Amino acid sequence: MNIRGKAYIAGAFEHPTRNAVDISLGQIHADVARGALADAGIDKKDVDGYFCAGDSPGLGPLSMAEYLGLNPRHIDTTDTGGSAYLLAVGHAARAIADGKCNVALITLGGRPKASGRLSVGVPASNAPEVEFEVPYKPMLAAMYAMVARRHMHEFGTTSEQLAWVKVAASHHAQHNPHAVLRDVVTVDDVVSSPMVADPLHRLDCCVVSDGGGALVLVNPEIAKSLSRPKIAVRGAGEALGHANGGKVRLTSSAAVHSGAAAFEEAGVRPSDIDYASIYDSFTISVVLALEDLGFCEKGKGGAFVADGNLISGVGKLPFNTDGGGLCNNHPGNRGGMTKIIEAVRQLRGEAHPAVQVADCSLALAHGTGGTLGSRHGCGTVVLERE
Amino acid sequence: MTATPDIGPDAYFQQQLEAGRIQIQKCDSCGAHVFAPRTFCKSCGKDALSWVDISGKGEVYSNTTVRKKPEDGGDYCFALIDLAEGVRMISTVVGTDPHDVRIGMPLRAEIEDHKGAKRIVFRVEEAGR
Known part of the structure; x- marks a missing residue:
C-alpha cells in the first residue's frame, strides 16, 4: 500500500537539554511527548498509537504507556539503533493508512552523558557474531574508520573531503543556541584535531549528548483540522545490512535499498530534494549515505561534500541545518529523531532564518543505525509540505 | 547435518x-x-x-589504528582480513607497527594466547617466504 497522502507529521519537538543531570530518562520521554503534542495542538487522550525503540526505559512500550498515561490500540518497538525513528515514521504512516491508529506518538530519550555511560563500544554486545570480534577490542569509531579507509583506498577520498561534512555542520550550528558545539570550524581544524581511529579525527565524530525528541503523526482528516502546516509522509523505506557470513562490503550500506524504496514510493528523485537530513554519526556516514541514496555516483561522495556543497545558502544540497549530530545533538547516541525534526522545521519554514532553505517543499531524512561496516539498519523518509 | x-x-x-x-x-x-x-x-x-x-593465507581488506594512551594499552591495530578461502574476518595484525599496516598487505594466520584463551591473529608475510 502506498502511504502518499495518508499520514501527516503534525507535531515535532526536540528537548532543549544536552546534559540531563537532574532529569530522568522517563521524564525526557514525557517532556518530548508533551512538547510534540502541544506543537501539534492535540490532546494526549487522542493518542492511539505509540512507537518507541530500545532507548525507552523498562519493557518496550509497556512502561512508557504506564508512565505517560497512554492507552494505545497500536504499538511498535522496532529497533535498528539510531535510525529506528525513521522506520517508526514509516511504520506509523502505514498504521494510520491502515486504520490501526489515527494519532501516532513517537518518542526518543537518552542521557549517556549524565549517566556516565559514554557509548564507545559496539552496540548490542550480545549479538551472535560479537564474540568473534571482542578479542580484537572493537569500538564503534574503529568500524567507521575502516569504512573510511577502504573508501579512500577504492575511490581516492581524502580526509579533507570528509572534513567538509563537519565544516558544513558547524556553519549551521553557529545559529543554534542549543547546539553542543557552536564554533565554526575549518577543514584544517578537523584534520589537525586528535586522531581517534585512523583516518577519523575527533572532529569527524558526532557529539555525545543527552536529550530526545518526539513526533506526532495523524490521519488526513485530523491534519486538516489543525492549524500547523501539513507535512505529508510521501515515501518511506527501510533495509538492513550486515556482515553476510564473512562477505561484508565496507563501501556501501543498506541505504541503497532504503533510499530506493522511499524514492519509489514518493515518486521523486534525489535531484528533486530541497533539503536533506543525513545521519552523521561520523563524517564518513554522510558521504556513504549520499552515494547510496543516489545524490551522487558511488565513489564521488568526497567530491560532492567538498567546498561547502552541504552548507545552506552556499551549496547545492543543504543538510543538517540544526548542526546535526556532529555539532548540535545526538541524544542517547541515536541521531535519527533529530534528523526528522529538522526536516520538519525546514518544510514548515521554521528553521533558523540564517539556514532556512527558500521554498523548501520536499525534504529527505535518512538514518544509519547500529554499526556501519557490520550490523546496521537504514531508514529513509521523503516528506513534503502541502 | x-x-x-x-x-x-x-x-x-x-x-x-x-x-x-x-x-x-x-x-x-x-x-x-x-x-x-x-x-x-x-x-x-x-x-x-x-x-x-584454512590455508592461513590472507590480506588486509581494511584497517585502522585505534589511538589509546600508553597507560590504556597504547595504539592497536583493528582490521578486516580477507582469507584466501573468500571470507572476511575481524582480527589484528601482530609483529608490525599498527601505523605501518596497509590495505592489501599479504598475511599469514597464527594462533596466540589472549586473556587466557586462544585467538587468531595475522602476521605480515615477507616476500619470498
Whole structure:
C-alpha cells in the first residue's frame, strides 16, 4: 500500500537539554511527548498509537504507556539503533493508512552523558557474531574508520573531503543556541584535531549528548483540522545490512535499498530534494549515505561534500541545518529523531532564518543505525509540505 | 547435518583453536566457506557444513589504528582480513607497527594466547617466504 497522502507529521519537538543531570530518562520521554503534542495542538487522550525503540526505559512500550498515561490500540518497538525513528515514521504512516491508529506518538530519550555511560563500544554486545570480534577490542569509531579507509583506498577520498561534512555542520550550528558545539570550524581544524581511529579525527565524530525528541503523526482528516502546516509522509523505506557470513562490503550500506524504496514510493528523485537530513554519526556516514541514496555516483561522495556543497545558502544540497549530530545533538547516541525534526522545521519554514532553505517543499531524512561496516539498519523518509 | 561435531559450532571453533587448529566451515553443497560459525550455509541455506583447515593465507581488506594512551594499552591495530578461502574476518595484525599496516598487505594466520584463551591473529608475510 502506498502511504502518499495518508499520514501527516503534525507535531515535532526536540528537548532543549544536552546534559540531563537532574532529569530522568522517563521524564525526557514525557517532556518530548508533551512538547510534540502541544506543537501539534492535540490532546494526549487522542493518542492511539505509540512507537518507541530500545532507548525507552523498562519493557518496550509497556512502561512508557504506564508512565505517560497512554492507552494505545497500536504499538511498535522496532529497533535498528539510531535510525529506528525513521522506520517508526514509516511504520506509523502505514498504521494510520491502515486504520490501526489515527494519532501516532513517537518518542526518543537518552542521557549517556549524565549517566556516565559514554557509548564507545559496539552496540548490542550480545549479538551472535560479537564474540568473534571482542578479542580484537572493537569500538564503534574503529568500524567507521575502516569504512573510511577502504573508501579512500577504492575511490581516492581524502580526509579533507570528509572534513567538509563537519565544516558544513558547524556553519549551521553557529545559529543554534542549543547546539553542543557552536564554533565554526575549518577543514584544517578537523584534520589537525586528535586522531581517534585512523583516518577519523575527533572532529569527524558526532557529539555525545543527552536529550530526545518526539513526533506526532495523524490521519488526513485530523491534519486538516489543525492549524500547523501539513507535512505529508510521501515515501518511506527501510533495509538492513550486515556482515553476510564473512562477505561484508565496507563501501556501501543498506541505504541503497532504503533510499530506493522511499524514492519509489514518493515518486521523486534525489535531484528533486530541497533539503536533506543525513545521519552523521561520523563524517564518513554522510558521504556513504549520499552515494547510496543516489545524490551522487558511488565513489564521488568526497567530491560532492567538498567546498561547502552541504552548507545552506552556499551549496547545492543543504543538510543538517540544526548542526546535526556532529555539532548540535545526538541524544542517547541515536541521531535519527533529530534528523526528522529538522526536516520538519525546514518544510514548515521554521528553521533558523540564517539556514532556512527558500521554498523548501520536499525534504529527505535518512538514518544509519547500529554499526556501519557490520550490523546496521537504514531508514529513509521523503516528506513534503502541502 | 554432515560432519558436524556434537557441540555447537561456536564452541567447536574455539575448541579447535585451543587445540592449535584454525578451522572454518565449508558448505558441502555449494562449496562456499562460512565465517562466523553457524549451523547453515549463508550462501545456499543448506545445513551441510563441514569443518576444514584454512590455508592461513590472507590480506588486509581494511584497517585502522585505534589511538589509546600508553597507560590504556597504547595504539592497536583493528582490521578486516580477507582469507584466501573468500571470507572476511575481524582480527589484528601482530609483529608490525599498527601505523605501518596497509590495505592489501599479504598475511599469514597464527594462533596466540589472549586473556587466557586462544585467538587468531595475522602476521605480515615477507616476500619470498
